[in-house]
Amino acid sequence: MKDFALLLERLAFxxxxxxxxxxxxxxxxxxxxxxxxxAFAALTGDLKLRxxxxxxxxxxxxxxxxxxxxxLSYDFVGDLAETIALIWDGEPAGDLPLTDAVHLLxxxxxxxxxxxxxxxxxxLGPSERLAFLKLATGNLRIGLSGRLARTALAQMGGPTLDExxxxxxxxxxxxxxxxxxxxxxPRPDRAALAPFRPVMLATPIDLQELxxxxxxxxxxxxxxxxxxxQAVSEGGVRxxxxxxxxxxxxxxxxxxxxxxxxxxxxxxxxVRRDGEVASFNELQQxxxxxxxxxxxxxxxxxxxxxxxxxxxxxxDLRPRPLMERRAVLxxxxxxSDRIDISALLPFETWDDxxxxxxxxPDAVIEGVMIKRRDxxxxxxxxxxxxxxxxxxxxxxxxxxxxxQRGHGKRSGFYSDFTFGLWSGAELVPVGKAYFxxxxxxxxxxxxxxxxxxxxxxxxxxxxxxxxxxxxAFEGVNRSTRHKSGVAMRFPRVARIRWDKPVAEADRLxxxxxxxxxxxxxxxxxxxxxxxxxxxxxxxxxxxxxxxPLDGVGTPSIPAGYxxxxxxxxEPPEGGR
Amino acid sequence: xxxxxxxxxxxxxxxxxxxxxxxxxxRSGLxxxxxxxxxxxxxxxxxxxxxxxxxxxxxxxxxxxxxxGDHARSGHGAVMATxxxxxxxxxxxxxxxxxxxxVADGPTRVxxxxxxxxxxxxxxxxxxxxLACDGxxxxxxxxxxxRTPNPVCAPWEPVACDIFVTEATFxxxxxxxxxxxxxxxxxxxxxxxxxxxxxxxxxxxxGKAQRVMAxxxxxxxxxxxxxxxxxxxxxxxxxxxxxxxxxxxPATTPKxxxxxxxxxxxxxxxxxxxxxxxxxxxxxxxxWMAVRARARQRGVELPLVxxxxxxxxxxxxxxxxxxxxxxxxxHGAEEALVRWCALNQLRARPLRLVGYDEDEE
Numbered sequence: 001m002k003d004f005a006l007l008l009e010r011l012a013f014x015x016x017x018x019x020x021x022x023x024x025x026x027x028x029x030x031x032x033x034x035x036x037x038x039a040f041a042a043l044t045g046d047l048k049l050r051x052x053x054x055x056x057x058x059x060x061x062x063x064x065x066x067x068x069x070x071x072l073s074y075d076f077v078g079d080l081a082e083t084i085a086l087i088w089d090g091e092p093a094g095d096l097p098l099t100d101a102v103h104l105l106x107x108x109x110x111x112x113x114x115x116x117x118x119x120x121x122x123x124l125g126p127s128e129r130l131a132f133l134k135l136a137t138g139n140l141r142i143g144l145s146g147r148l149a150r151t152a153l154a155q156m157g158g159p160t161l162d163e164x165x166x167x168x169x170x171x172x173x174x175x176x177x178x179x180x181x182x183x184x185x186p187r188p189d190r191a192a193l194a195p196f197r198p199v200m201l202a203t204p205i206d207l208q209e210l211x212x213x214x215x216x217x218x219x220x221x222x223x224x225x226x227x228x229x230q231a232v233s234e235g236g237v238r239x240x241x242x243x244x245x246x247x248x249x250x251x252x253x254x255x256x257x258x259x260x261x262x263x264x265x266x267x268x269x270x271v272r273r274d275g276e277v278a279s280f281n282e283l284q285q286x287x288x289x290x291x292x293x294x295x296x297x298x299x300x301x302x303x304x305x306x307x308x309x310x311x312x313x314x315x316d317l318r319p320r321p322l323m324e325r326r327a328v329l330x331x332x333x334x335x336s337d338r339i340d341i342s343a344l345l346p347f348e349t350w351d352d353x354x355x356x357x358x359x360x361p362d363a364v365i366e367g368v369m370i371k372r373r374d375x376x377x378x379x380x381x382x383x384x385x386x387x388x389x390x391x392x393x394x395x396x397x398x399x400x401x402x403x404q405r406g407h408g409k410r411s412g413f414y415s416d417f418t419f420g421l422w423s424g425a426e427l428v429p430v431g432k433a434y435f436x437x438x439x440x441x442x443x444x445x446x447x448x449x450x451x452x453x454x455x456x457x458x459x460x461x462x463x464x465x466x467x468x469x470x471x472a473f474e475g476v477n478r479s480t481r482h483k484s485g486v487a488m489r490f491p492r493v494a495r496i497r498w499d500k501p502v503a504e505a506d507r508l509x510x511x512x513x514x515x516x517x518x519x520x521x522x523x524x525x526x527x528x529x530x531x532x533x534x535x536x537x538x539x540x541x542x543x544x545x546x547x548p549l550d551g552v553g554t555p556s557i558p559a560g561y562x563x564x565x566x567x568x569x570e571p572p573e574g575g576r
Numbered sequence: 577x578x579x580x581x582x583x584x585x586x587x588x589x590x591x592x593x594x595x596x597x598x599x600x601x602x603r604s605g606l607x608x609x610x611x612x613x614x615x616x617x618x619x620x621x622x623x624x625x626x627x628x629x630x631x632x633x634x635x636x637x638x639x640x641x642x643x644x645g646d647h648a649r650s651g652h653g654a655v656m657a658t659x660x661x662x663x664x665x666x667x668x669x670x671x672x673x674x675x676x677x678x679v680a681d682g683p684t685r686v687x688x689x690x691x692x693x694x695x696x697x698x699x700x701x702x703x704x705x706x707l708a709c710d711g712x713x714x715x716x717x718x719x720x721x722x723r724t725p726n727p728v729c730a731p732w733e734p735v736a737c738d739i740f741v742t743e744a745t746f747x748x749x750x751x752x753x754x755x756x757x758x759x760x761x762x763x764x765x766x767x768x769x770x771x772x773x774x775x776x777x778x779x780x781x782x783g784k785a786q787r788v789m790a791x792x793x794x795x796x797x798x799x800x801x802x803x804x805x806x807x808x809x810x811x812x813x814x815x816x817x818x819x820x821x822x823x824x825x826p827a828t829t830p831k832x833x834x835x836x837x838x839x840x841x842x843x844x845x846x847x848x849x850x851x852x853x854x855x856x857x858x859x860x861x862x863x864w865m866a867v868r869a870r871a872r873q874r875g876v877e878l879p880l881v882x883x884x885x886x887x888x889x890x891x892x893x894x895x896x897x898x899x900x901x902x903x904x905x906x907h908g909a910e911e912a913l914v915r916w917c918a919l920n921q922l923r924a925r926p927l928r929l930v931g932y933d934e935d936e937e
Contacts, residue, residue, distance in 0.1 A: 072912045076748055
């Protein structure tokens, strides 16, 4: 428990992705089985323990502590588990192996649980008490996705991430066969039917770069603004995976029902009504649900637009060229009106394609995909066979309002900015951005922040409204979590407008007019918006994502579930 | 970090919290304890000796417990403090920080009061002040104090008294400071984990900075420790006073100190000074780091729970051992400590002195 507690503490305070990976990798390397497997599962939310409730914890406290002293302490600390971990009078006696703690929580009956928990707290030090309580409440709040954790496994020097992803599904904590494999043992048998296969990703391209390529060697299709998924139906087992391998089947039973064929397909998950594709905002309301209400299934039906076939009727098509796979795809019968095939676009020259891209037939299209006709299906992001040529980003001229100090390589620099737009005579914050500028521009922005600070709140400074910045973004949705009522997707700094007077910055109405599509299910949207804050690792709606909220049951968002376009979900390398 | 303008607020003493206890009569039988020492807008005042203790604004006569900026200010007339505290004030404010100064050396009579200074274990030169008023109670003003052994200053001594005036900076039962050696082990583990990154430790310039250096040495760290310029002079003074801190170098050549320890005042982390380091690990040595939200608010990547104040067990142990007739709580989490006193049949009341910055820990 000591090592696990230290791991949790280090991960909780380490903001940078690469540093997190390093800490986890070192932990996994030096921790024996099965402790490391349980730790791994606890971090990724795959350890299903009987959840200890806040009520049970409060009961424990009431037996031992003066109510007023506890209340004053809780008020100061702000987190129930942490307050208990700190206030508890334990006499550390040896260490409790993580495995023993897990078994205790697994095997103790409800009636015996309070005494068992108190007994454990009595013999642990404060950090270990907190780790144990976080484990028991199932509320680690570390912000580590399954894929990031598996990346740490891959860094241990054995199999690659793609190889690990391919066998992962169906394996159970504490994953002894995986740790045996990464430390030189044999590759485990694929345990699950309908496993995830690593997804093929595209690299960005523009018209100038395209001119170096031969249009005749490529095909193109629309890039839909939904969620890239892999739908697998094999031997009666049906699963829907996000592009990072998170199993999202539970949220889409309507689509699962339609997967009556045998194979593994790559496609875009979309909400569709009467053939019309609904906005990403509407699809978002289907996310992160363990179960879906009948009403939502009716109002927001899920569909799949298929791009590619990986496996069909038992044959692995991945080594075959795209056009051969395409031929099988076009001949395939999916037997469902919710599943159709992404059409190829007619073009002879890149200028033809540019004209199509400039005027897409549907608002839910976010650009075009360009694929080499002869390319096999290769997991990961090989440079060359697949390109994405996204529509030009939308922009607004916004005013810098707040700045926050960065971490790691940006330590000491004010590098995370909150921007606002005019609403009446008032500036309303509309989003945050922390990249898109050069190192030199960062120095200039930092200097500007320091010279124009009006107030300080810890690492945050309020800045005099003097600087206009052109903020680029991919789309904008209604949001109940922002005072402005709107949330930009993937915002970043496009240009710093040192020249532009703040009075000429855009108005909130300008941004509102860019909202993708009117939302006809506003009531539902409100509920979904509050319950399932959608966080984008790379930019946008990070407000509130990492706040140390108290209590149990705040839904965690598998990071891999989020990205809708290749790469947009990746955090900037080591940036934060 | 700018010290906020001090505001001293005097709140009428509340009714005794333990009505079942008969208030202990002051020894004179006539005068009450708070006739001998009471809060004013300049600080705690003792009329029998006509002096203030740790006044927050200039006064004619001041007794100073220790050299932290919120307790030791410049501009007083006569100042009495330990030799080391006077030296520290001279280093911070210049030799003319007051008109006349007197080293506290053994019991000294100041008008109608016998005054003596006793080690507080907080920082170099820190003292508790014992006041024996003619015909009155013995009052001990703790100043800030700490009972964990501290290699950079003399250890705290218990001083018997009728009235114990205590701080309560960490006066909540959640504060149980861990063994500082274990915190150093965390630091060394992080340095092993990230050998290429400089570890920048925020620590207040007087006391905490030198204690971290001494703790590093005790943990076997023998490479040079690099110092931000703002802690150089006070660190030099500790060395002059015989505190062994090993090889110390200025933090002026960031290229060469990648992967090494740099100690800086916390305010430096908000200044462009940090920008010279490539991908540093930001650490902070403070008792407040025990609470995660506090560490997060400061953007700390490696919190080190090292405090120069008594924690809750030490605070309550001290009151149990001294068993004074009355406990007065100067600053910090008064409510919780007063509650504890009520639960333990000790008369206690908060003085609610303001102007002492608890964040400066």
